Amino acid sequence: MNDLIELNALRALCDVLDEYPDTLRLILPHDYARVADLVGADVKSASVLIVVTADDHHALRRLLATITAAGLQYQSIDIRNVRESLRLLVRSERSAQLLIRIGAPGNVERKAAQRFAFRFTG
Numbered sequence: 001m002n003d004l005i006e007l008n009a010l011r012a013l014c015d016v017l018d019e020y021p022d023t024l025r026l027i028l029p030h031d032y033a034r035v036a037d038l039v040g041a042d043v044k045s046a047s048v049l050i051v052v053t054a055d056d057h058h059a060l061r062r063l064l065a066t067i068t069a070a071g072l073q074y075q076s077i078d079i080r081n082v083r084e085s086l087r088l089l090v091r092s093e094r095s096a097q098l099l100i101r102i103g104a105p106g107n108v109e110r111k112a113a114q115r116f117a118f119r120f121t122g
Helices: 007-019 029-039 057-069 083-089
Strands: 024-027 048-052 073-077 098-103
Touching (some): 024 029, 029 083, 048 083, 057 098
Antiparallel strands (some): 048 098
C-alpha cells in the first residue's frame, strides 16, 4: 500500500513537475511493479516515483528543495543498468538519469548523509 502524503505536498510536487515537464517525469502507480522488477528495489510502497531525464541541475535542486520543504523524504535508486527501459517507460526522448522515490517521513529508507553528487550521462 502506498504511503499517503498531504495534499499541499502533492500540489507542490505537481507544480515542480509542471515547471520541468521534459526533465522530471512521473511514474504512474500502475507501473510501480514493473519499475520494481527493473531496478531490483522495493518501490511499490512509494508515494511518488519520479525519473529525472536530463542534465538539468536546476530542476533537480528545485525538486529536492520542494520535497524537503514539504516535510517529505526521498531516496535515489540506482538505475545505471536500466536507463533505456525507464526512458521508454516514461516516454522521454532524453536518457533517464535518476529515479527518486518520495514518501512520508519514516517511510522512505535514507542512507546517512546521502548526496546527489552524480554524473549525468547523455
